[in-house]
Amino acid sequence: MSGYGTTNNKPLGRSFGTPKTTGDRMDNRSILEEQKSLLQDQDKALDDIDSTLDRIKNIGRDLGAETDQSIQIIDDIQKKSDTLDTRFRIASKHAENVQVSSSTKGLWIVICILILALVVVLIIGYGI
Numbered sequence: 001m002s003g004y005g006t007t008n009n010k011p012l013g014r015s016f017g018t019p020k021t022t023g024d025r026m027d028n029r030s031i032l033e034e035q036k037s038l039l040q041d042q043d044k045a046l047d048d049i050d051s052t053l054d055r056i057k058n059i060g061r062d063l064g065a066e067t068d069q070s071i072q073i074i075d076d077i078q079k080k081s082d083t084l085d086t087r088f089r090i091a092s093k094h095a096e097n098v099q100v101s102s103s104t105k106g107l108w109i110v111i112c113i114l115i116l117a118l119v120v121v122l123i124i125g126y127g128i
Contacts, residue, residue, distance in 0.1 A: 026034075
């Protein structure tokens, strides 16, 4: 009767999972083997998690490096855009100045021609 209760004949102590030995009772060796098996399964699962986390960490590093490169490229584009904008503004002002000065020159030429025509009309009209 060792290990069994007196009224219902159930084993005393713990019983884990399916017994590895005959009968309803697991001995210490079977319990130890079951625990070792469970620990090995947990170790394998933790190793899988570790390798997955390493892959995720590497992906994060790669994304960070690509983001840094993209930021550098965008900064370069921004600087070039600012330079081109400045050059465009300078060229626009220069074109505006050329337009104003060329229209002024045209007006001066017209004024000179009109003065010359006036002198010719005065000479012809008065016979000077």
